[in-house]
Amino acid sequence: MSQIRGNSVKPMLRIRVPCFDNSDIIRSLNKTLIGRITNPETQNVGSIVSVMPKIWKLDDGRVTGSDLGLGRFRLDFKREEDILEVLKTESFSFNQWMVSIVRWEPAVYKNHPCDITFWVSLVGVPRHWWEDRVLRRIGDELGTVREVDEVNAMVKVTVNGTKPLCFEIPVRFETSGEEVDVKVEYEKLSGYCSTCFRLSHDKESCPESDLRKEVEEEKDLKMHATICMND
Ligand SMILES: [Zn+2]
Numbered sequence: 001m002s003q004i005r006g007n008s009v010k011p012m013l014r015i016r017v018p019c020f021d022n023s024d025i026i027r028s029l030n031k032t033l034i035g036r037i038t039n040p041e042t043q044n045v046g047s048i049v050s051v052m053p054k055i056w057k058l059d060d061g062r063v064t065g066s067d068l069g070l071g072r073f074r075l076d077f078k079r080e081e082d083i084l085e086v087l088k089t090e091s092f093s094f095n096q097w098m099v100s101i102v103r104w105e106p107a108v109y110k111n112h113p114c115d116i117t118f119w120v121s122l123v124g125v126p127r128h129w130w131e132d133r134v135l136r137r138i139g140d141e142l143g144t145v146r147e148v149d150e151v152n153a154m155v156k157v158t159v160n161g162t163k164p165l166c167f168e169i170p171v172r173f174e175t176s177g178e179e180v181d182v183k184v185e186y187e188k189l190s191g192y193c194s195t196c197f198r199l200s201h202d203k204e205s206c207p208e209s210d211l212r213k214e215v216e217e218e219k220d221l222k223m224h225a226t227i228c229m230n231d
Helices: 023-028 045-055 080-088 132-140 207-230
Strands: 002-005 008-011 032-037 063-069 072-077 092-094 097-103 115-123 144-149 154-160 168-173 178-186
Touching: 032 045, 032 080, 045 063, 045 072, 045 092, 072 080, 097 115, 115 132, 132 144, 132 154, 132 168
Parallel strands: none
Antiparallel strands: 002 008, 032 072, 032 097, 063 072, 092 097, 115 154, 115 178, 144 154, 168 178
């Protein structure tokens, strides 16, 4: 079957794969991490898969990396304990921009993997509210809370790396009626756009900045036209 769009013919094939047991394949990937870059302008997947094992001091054959295309890569480990040690060092960055690296799972959703896990300081929560439920409730707004540190008012949270980061949250404490703006400080955050808070580009290449420029230019033109008309 095909569909004609303009001058091109786009094949419309739909294939049904019959049921079969792929548990052996899944089992063979149980010591694999899968990763994805955030900023294709500055990060090179080929470099990541060769440099990351060196950074982790596992470049003696204990990790093998390969490029999966579309900014994604896989890292195959020989030993489970090495994976656990590496995952303790998250969040990951390369060439001063963040990288999502997670355990492989049989996932097919769009943009996988995009999870990045940060330890986050919640600055501005009054000391008398440093309690698990309070910190967890704030952390829930940022992503999936993994751990809570009541002593330092911090949460370990997994965020979606394709979405803008949140740096400030107004919080109202119903018990007392207190209201504060909580500042969110991400540990080991490397590279983000200070205009739209995304991890994929810097301020200079922000599409929202271009839009703003266009809007400003349009306003200037209109103002100029008004002034000319009034002359
Ligand atoms: Zn931006």
